Amino acid sequence: MAVQKNVLPYLNTIMHSFSFILEFFIQAFVSAWEKACSLNNAVFLIPEQRIYKVNATKFRGPCQGKLIIQIAGTIVAPEEPRNWDPKNPRLWIVFSNLEGARIQGGGVIDGSGSKWWASSCKINKTNPCRGAPTAMTIDSSSKVRVKGLTIQSAQQMHFTISRSVAIRISGVRVDSPPDSPNTDGIHISESTDISIQNCRIGTGDDCISIVNASSNIKMKNIDCGPGHGISIGSLGKDNSVGIVTGIVLDTATLTGTTNGLRIKTWQGGSGYVRSVRFENVKMDDVENPIIIDQFYCDSTKACNNKTEAVKISQVMYRNISGTSRTSKAMKFACSDTVPCSNIVLNNINLERENGTAETYCNCAMGFDYGFVRPAADCLRNDDSSSCSGGSVNNNRKHGQVNTEL
Numbered sequence: 001m002a003v004q005k006n007v008l009p010y011l012n013t014i015m016h017s018f019s020f021i022l023e024f025f026i027q028a029f030v031s032a033w034e035k036a037c038s039l040n041n042a043v044f045l046i047p048e049q050r051i052y053k054v055n056a057t058k059f060r061g062p063c064q065g066k067l068i069i070q071i072a073g074t075i076v077a078p079e080e081p082r083n084w085d086p087k088n089p090r091l092w093i094v095f096s097n098l099e100g101a102r103i104q105g106g107g108v109i110d111g112s113g114s115k116w117w118a119s120s121c122k123i124n125k126t127n128p129c130r131g132a133p134t135a136m137t138i139d140s141s142s143k144v145r146v147k148g149l150t151i152q153s154a155q156q157m158h159f160t161i162s163r164s165v166a167i168r169i170s171g172v173r174v175d176s177p178p179d180s181p182n183t184d185g186i187h188i189s190e191s192t193d194i195s196i197q198n199c200r201i202g203t204g205d206d207c208i209s210i211v212n213a214s215s216n217i218k219m220k221n222i223d224c225g226p227g228h229g230i231s232i233g234s235l236g237k238d239n240s241v242g243i244v245t246g247i248v249l250d251t252a253t254l255t256g257t258t259n260g261l262r263i264k265t266w267q268g269g270s271g272y273v274r275s276v277r278f279e280n281v282k283m284d285d286v287e288n289p290i291i292i293d294q295f296y297c298d299s300t301k302a303c304n305n306k307t308e309a310v311k312i313s314q315v316m317y318r319n320i321s322g323t324s325r326t327s328k329a330m331k332f333a334c335s336d337t338v339p340c341s342n343i344v345l346n347n348i349n350l351e352r353e354n355g356t357a358e359t360y361c362n363c364a365m366g367f368d369y370g371f372v373r374p375a376a377d378c379l380r381n382d383d384s385s386s387c388s389g390g391s392v393n394n395n396r397k398h399g400q401v402n403t404e405l
Contacts, residue, residue: 026057037063046107048072056088056133061097061141069095071107071149077133079112081119081155084133092133092155098141104148111135111154113180117204122181132156132182142166152176157184158203161191170197178226180204185227192216199223206231207257212271216246225255229286231262232276234296236269236310243271251280254322260289261317264296267335268306276315283322289350290317290330292340292364309335314342315366321349329357329374332364336387339363343379348372363387 029052036042042064046052050073059069077092078084093109095101111133121129135154138144142165151158152175159174161167174185185201188194190213200223201207207224209231210217224230230249235242242265254260261278283289292312297303312334329350334340343366350357350373361378368376 026054029054029057030059033059036067037061040064041066043068043070046071046073046075046105048107050074051076053078054093055083056085056091056094058088058091058094058096061095061099061101063098063101065100067098067101069101069103070105071103071109072105074108074110076110077112077135077155079115081116081132088133090131090133090156091137092135094137094139095144096137096139096141098138098144100143101141101145103144103146106148106150108150108152109136110152111158113153113155113176113183116155117180117183120181123179134158134160134187136160137162138164138167140164144168145170147171149173150175153180154183156182157187157205159185160187160189161194162189164191164194166193167191168195168197169199170195172196172199174199174201174203174207176203178202178204184209185224187211188214188217190214194218195220197221201227203227206262207254209233210244210247211235212240212242212244214244217248219249220251222249222252223255224252225257225284227257229254229257229259229262229288231259231264232273233262233264234266234298235264235271235273236266238266239268239270239306239308241271242269242273242310244273245275247276249278249281253282253284254286254289255284256286258287259291260286261291261320262288263292263312263315265294265310265312266296267294267303268308269310270308272311272313274312274314277318278316278320279318281320281322283320283324283350285323285325285353287325288328288331289322289324290320290348292332292334292343294335294338294340295333307335307337309338311338312340315340316344316346317348318344318346320347322351324350324352324357327352327355327358328360330359330376332359332361332379334361334363334387336363339365339387341365344368345372345376345379346370348376350374 036044132155134157345368
């Protein structure tokens with residue numbers, strides 16, 4: 001086979017007699033990558049029916065044009081946290097500085113995360129809280145296509161896109177149990193023009209999370225559950241600036257998740273979330289189907305009340321239906337001093353199987369039209385009205401609306 005079509009033949013020779021690869025072949029991977037990266041029309045191949053166990057590995061560009069990364073086999077991480085590369089405590093498989101590459105092949109990236117989860121402070125409260133590797137990262141790249149991969153049992157996050165432009169993801173499956181802590185499915189940070197389509201995500205944290213400096217994110221045909229739903233945020237932690245704009249989710253099913261469509265910000269932050277549209281979403285036994293939480297506090301200690309907040313505006317919910325596990329099918333817990341504005345509800349039908357569903361509002365400005373159930377009469381339609389003295393204020397703790405589990 002020509003080197004342009006397969007740049008791992010000598011790696012295959014080394015591994016030919018093994019049905020399961022129990023050694024770390026990092027240098028062989030890196031050498032093969034460097035060869036592929038230097039050629040036009042190259043294929044970096046992880047062959048089908050092969051299992052390669054590797055520690056933290058960075059595949060760096062820039063590369064020559066039309067590189068294909070064909071992951072047909074399985075890449076497995078070391079099971080033991082103590083065997084992890086101390087130089088890369090938060091990374092496992094990283095692709096950086098690529099342009100126009102295609103990552104495909106129907107293979108599996110397996111983070112062997114069970115021992116990482118067991119040592120998490122969210123599982124074992126006596127352990128200190130510490131970070132763990134992200135299974136797969138695309139960083140500082142553009143025009144990359146990712147198709148047909150399975151990413152499972154990540155140590156923490158499964159798939160992160162950071163500092164990148166024009167990334168297209170389709171047909172990706174994420175699979176981890178619901179009790180795996182901090183295992184976000186697809187996490188987007190400091191990126192723009194990102195498309196996520198036809199993905200099935202089940203995990204122990206957010207199916208999709210979108211954080212600071214991200215814009216023009218489009219999601220379509222997403223199947224989420226188990227997990228914590230589809231989230232913008234968290235934003236504003238430690239008085240930081242958070243900006244997210246131009247987010248569209250069109251057609252999704254959320255099943256048994258702890259949240260549905262969520263925007264979460266910490267008190268004390270600044271910046272804004274605006275121009276967001278959630279539409280054509282079905283909920284099945286979701287704990288908080290629609291929620292804005294500006295009092296988010298994922299901390300072992302109580303969070304202090306602060307007057308500063310990330311501004312949330314221009315958020316539309318349209319054609320949202322299904323069942324809520326709790327009575328508050330819609331929660332708009334907005335800042336008393338930086339209220340939410342231009343919240344729009346259209347054709348909402350959320351019911352509770354056993355009991356009555358309702359809407360909770362604090363300092364939420366907007367309106368509804370068409371059929372809306374439960375009723376959202378608590379939405380204020382006057383942006384200039386004061387929120388002081390509302391149902392929840394800054395002299396009270398807002399623990400009842402915090403949503404992290």
